[in-house]
Amino acid sequence: MQFDAPVLLYGAGREARSTRAFLQARQPGLKVYVTVDSGSSDIPDTEQLAPDSLPNAIAHRRFGLIVKSPGVSRYKPIFEAARAAGIPVTSNLNLWGAVFRHNRTVIAITGTKGKSTTATLTHLMLTRSGIDAGLAGNVGLAPLEIADKHAVVVFELSSYQTSDMTFVPDVAAITNLYPEHVDWHGSVERYYADKLHLVDRDGNFAVALGRAARGNALVARAVRDHRRLLPDLTPEQSTTIEQAVARSRLRGSHNLDNAQLAAQIALAVGATLDGILQGIAAFRPLPHRLEEHVFGGVTVVNDSISTTPEATKAALAAYPGRRIALIAGGHERQQDYAELASLLVTRGVNTLVTLPVTGERLAAATLAQSADIAVHQAQDIEAAIDYLGNARSRFDTIILSPGAPSYNQFKNFEERGNRFVELCRARFAGD
Known part of the structure; x- marks a missing residue:
């Protein structure tokens, strides 16, 4: 495979960096641009193009191919404009x-x-x-x-x-x-x-x-x-x-x-x-997926990778017979939490601490379903652990299984999970 015109990388994460390395090894002199909607675009041997400059760059055919990172939606209008101009849009996976x-x-x-x-x-x-x-x-x-x-x-x-x-x-x-x-x-x-x-x-x-x-x-x-x-x-x-x-x-x-x-x-x-x-x-559990710790007799389960209500249901089902404090909620994706709320009591949850934004809907649905669950709406993960530190007698297991992405409060689910474990260690390890 040879590239007859410069290439634009849209996105600057792990895949974009591996694409740059692939292009460098294959065609060392190939011109490569990079565009990001937010965050850093510090990829070596590339020239940055701002998103608002892309229509002009497409019109003047400054590049002949766009390699899109997975996190960038293929339905962004700029990609349709590129295709209409005869500039294909591909991916790291498709190049492989x-x-x-x-x-x-x-x-x-x-x-x-x-x-x-x-x-x-x-x-x-x-x-x-x-x-x-x-x-x-x-x-x-x-x-x-x-x-x-x-x-x-x-x-x-x-x-x-x-x-x-x-x-x-x-x-x-x-x-x-x-x-x-x-x-x-x-x-x-x-x-x-x-x-x-x-x-x-x-x-x-x-x-x-x-x-x-x-x-x-x-x-x-x-x-x-x-x-x-x-x-x-x-x-x-x-x-x-x-x-x-x-x-x-x-x-x-x-x-x-x-x-x-x-x-x-x-x-x-x-x-x-x-x-x-x-x-x-x-097999060892993947980081942030039912990742288990014990601090001061409290089982702490980091399931931060959970971004759907179904994933949270599965996490709760993995701990039968426990008295569970569940921390849930995150970035809004218009998911339905009614069924999850209806299952909490049967899955051993007696304490629910919710996080913005989806936590508001989960809290409301849970309060409507059961009077046996203590529901607390926290403004962030720090406030959630503070609350649970004062309710220690209610649970033996804390599960962070948000059922929602992290983007409204954290860069990614890894950052969210690491912060959760860090806070639990500090609060409960000495108990």
């Missing part, structure tokens, strides 16, 4: 597909929740089976960082990446499908379509579905030909995996589903049952 896809086995895993755990488990099961496999996408390396290093590549992909994915995997997997990321996609319907683009197209590839995805009519239609579906695990395999999960660090029924889906995928690509069991035993 154009250059490195050939002669590789590609597994692509998506879903509203569970995709990172499923992808990580699949990778562990394959490597423990002696298969040369790499992990890329939203976990592991950026696509262009993994390049041609492995014969098998497991991609964990968001709806941002599947929406315009141009190449076809050998195995496509969907864990489940719930509304999310409406602000990026513009509507729930478009989110579904962009997520399901992974399977809703022609091509000779296999499909694996998580338990929740199997009962979804939209997923069923997207699969098109159900002869694509991988065979189910045998009852013996399923039982053996369930027993292995019970001995592992995988918590909750949703993680059993993830492990069984990963095993189904891994078996299709040549893994052994022994390798699958070794992979389950080797």
Whole structure:
């Protein structure tokens, strides 16, 4: 692949940096621009272009290709203007597909929740089976960082990446499908379509579905030909995996589903049952996903990566029999919290502390559902922990599972989770 005109990087995160490194290695003299809507654009050997200068730059064809970062919505009007001017818009993932896809086995895993755990488990099961496999996408390396290093590549992909994915995997997997990321996609319907683009197209590839995805009519239609579906695990395999999960660090029924889906995928690509069991035993929870600490006798669970009500439900289900203080709420994405509110009492929640902005709706829905839950609306995470420090007798477990993104108060979910753990350590470790 050669580039006959300068390239614009829209976005300046990890993927953009790996794209710059890829271009530098391939064509050292290629001119590269970078544009960001906010934050830093400090990528070496690039020239910055302000967003408001792009219409003029497009009109004068200052670049011949735009490589868009996943977090930048493909539906921004500037990209339509670029396409109308004959300037294509692509991604780090699609550049990988154009250059490195050939002669590789590609597994692509998506879903509203569970995709990172499923992808990580699949990778562990394959490597423990002696298969040369790499992990890329939203976990592991950026696509262009993994390049041609492995014969098998497991991609964990968001709806941002599947929406315009141009190449076809050998195995496509969907864990489940719930509304999310409406602000990026513009509507729930478009989110579904962009997520399901992974399977809703022609091509000779296999499909694996998580338990929740199997009962979804939209997923069923997207699969098109159900002869694509991988065979189910045998009852013996399923039982053996369930027993292995019970001995592992995988918590909750949703993680059993993830492990069984990963095993189904891994078996299709040549893994052994022994390798699958070794992979389950080797799994360690990903940072900020049911990441567990104990401070002064209080179990503190950092589930900051939770950005949907469904993820919060799964987090609560992983701690049966506990007296739970739940911290939830964050950036507004017009998600429905009524069902979550109705489940809190049955999941052991006796104390709910909410954060702006979505916390207001969750607090109201919870107060309407139950008088048995103490509800407190905090202005920030510091105030939330202050409140819980004075209500210590009510709970034995604190779970931060916001069910919403962090952008209104934090740069990202990692920053939110780290601050939560830091505050809990300071408040409870000496108790």
